[in-house]
Amino acid sequence: MLAHSEAQATVRTAIRNAGGVTKWARRFGITRGSIYEWIDRAEVPSDRAVIIERESFGLAKRQELRPNDYWDWWPDLPRPE
Numbered sequence: 001m002l003a004h005s006e007a008q009a010t011v012r013t014a015i016r017n018a019g020g021v022t023k024w025a026r027r028f029g030i031t032r033g034s035i036y037e038w039i040d041r042a043e044v045p046s047d048r049a050v051i052i053e054r055e056s057f058g059l060a061k062r063q064e065l066r067p068n069d070y071w072d073w074w075p076d077l078p079r080p081e
Helices: 004-017 021-028 032-041 046-055
Strands: none
Touching: 004 021, 004 032, 021 032, 021 046
């Protein structure tokens, strides 16, 4: 598992690579503050992570959007070593 600050950085970078906070807030009809809360918690809701990965054509991976527990949500993805 990543340290919390490292996990936050991973989520922040993934969202930026996928188009940014404003893009996803608009897409989901939520506030930018909600996206920043995901970054602060270092986890994007699992249903939203799937959508972001798909609609960003893989620029943001589910593993990057939930770096500390993605294997619990998606057992098809390998658990980190």
